[in-house]
Amino acid sequence: MYNATTLSSFATSLFYEDENPAHLYDTIDFSSLSWLEKQWAAWYIFVGNPVLATGLMSFILHELVYFGRCVPWMIIDSMPYFRQWKLQPNKIPTAAQQWECTKLVLLTHFTVELPQIFLFHPLAVAFGMQTFQVPFPDLKTMALQVALFFIIEDAWHYVAHQALHYGPLYRRIHKLHHKYSAPFGLAAEYAHPLEILILGMGTVGGPLLYCYLTGSLHIVTMYTWIVLRLWQAVDAHSGYDFPWSLHNIFPLWSGAEHHDFHHMAFTNNYSTSFRYLDFIFGTDNKYRAYRKRIAEEKAKARAAVKHELSKAESDAIEAKLMAEAETEEREWSSSTYAHLTL
Ligand SMILES: [Zn+2]
Numbered sequence: 001m002y003n004a005t006t007l008s009s010f011a012t013s014l015f016y017e018d019e020n021p022a023h024l025y026d027t028i029d030f031s032s033l034s035w036l037e038k039q040w041a042a043w044y045i046f047v048g049n050p051v052l053a054t055g056l057m058s059f060i061l062h063e064l065v066y067f068g069r070c071v072p073w074m075i076i077d078s079m080p081y082f083r084q085w086k087l088q089p090n091k092i093p094t095a096a097q098q099w100e101c102t103k104l105v106l107l108t109h110f111t112v113e114l115p116q117i118f119l120f121h122p123l124a125v126a127f128g129m130q131t132f133q134v135p136f137p138d139l140k141t142m143a144l145q146v147a148l149f150f151i152i153e154d155a156w157h158y159v160a161h162q163a164l165h166y167g168p169l170y171r172r173i174h175k176l177h178h179k180y181s182a183p184f185g186l187a188a189e190y191a192h193p194l195e196i197l198i199l200g201m202g203t204v205g206g207p208l209l210y211c212y213l214t215g216s217l218h219i220v221t222m223y224t225w226i227v228l229r230l231w232q233a234v235d236a237h238s239g240y241d242f243p244w245s246l247h248n249i250f251p252l253w254s255g256a257e258h259h260d261f262h263h264m265a266f267t268n269n270y271s272t273s274f275r276y277l278d279f280i281f282g283t284d285n286k287y288r289a290y291r292k293r294i295a296e297e298k299a300k301a302r303a304a305v306k307h308e309l310s311k312a313e314s315d316a317i318e319a320k321l322m323a324e325a326e327t328e329e330r331e332w333s334s335s336t337y338a339h340l341t342l
């Protein structure tokens with residue numbers, strides 16, 4: 001029963017075209033709408049085809065948010081002043097690296113993500129999601145739904161990301177994302193098309209499942225979620241940990257400080273937004289041991305010189321342990337995967 005309905009609404013929405021798209025809003029009193037809701041309706045009326053309207057809006061939004069969020073990180077990377085907060089200060093991305101990364105990201109956006117984005121509207125409608133409809137849900141409903149999507153995506157990513165670290169999958173798929181051992185914002189979506197598909201299921205699957213179970217979700221909530229998720233992904237790859245970074249205020253948040261270690265050491269810290277799953281299942285053991293050693297070495301050095309460490313002394317300790325962690329992992333990764341001929 002559900003399958004038949006799903007399929008027919010999928011087909012209807014895929015080929016949907018209304019001769020007069022203003023009819024979509026026949027029963028709506030426009031004077032009661034907010035400015036944003038009026039623009040939303042105007043966009044759907046202007047484009048005239050809800051599939052195209054949603055697809056275009058989704059793709060443009062994705063590009064603007066992703067690259068828009070990367071620009072401040074590119075500026076920060078070009079300013080030596082900010083090196084004091086760089087997690088791996090000896091590795092600053094060059095312009096050539098950033099351009100190479102941008103080219104692959106753009107290629108996957110147009111060849112992998114664009115078709116998926118255009119298929120999203122029919123899929124969303126089939127699952128009962130509201131798209132062109134106004135008014136929007138209230139802010140409290142949206143906030144609770146977005147929080148839930150963060151939790152679902154984090155859990156999916158935690159499991160799928162570990163699976164991608166299994167030898168054959170790592171070599172064939174995930175190794176590409178690990179090209180940069182000191183990541184930068186643009187590298188967030190530098191990944192194999194299959195990885196984009198597998199990990200993207202956590203971003204899209206949660207809302208679709210929620211919509212299927214509750215029958216109540218507006219695509220504007222989905223957009224809010226995706227914008228925040230894109231910011232989270234770019235920031236986690238930024239390579240900077242500021243005193244005002246979110247994890248210093250909200251300790252469950254992962255942030256760059258957590259994910260940068262994953263890129264540096266090729267292991268541990270598999271989740272995206274939060275730290276609790278890695279903590280509960282012990283997949284942050286090396287990360288915590290590393291942080292503990294840094295704290296101990298600094299305490300020892302402080303005791304030896306009998307004063308607070310200068311920035312240079314403190315950096316030297318971190319650089320020494322960082323180099324050790326990287327060498328250890330290079331050896332581990334070459335011995336683990338050496339026997340695999342793929
Ligand atoms: Zn990984």
Ligand SMILES: [Zn+2]
Nearest residue numbers: 177237259263
């Ligand atoms: Zn990453």
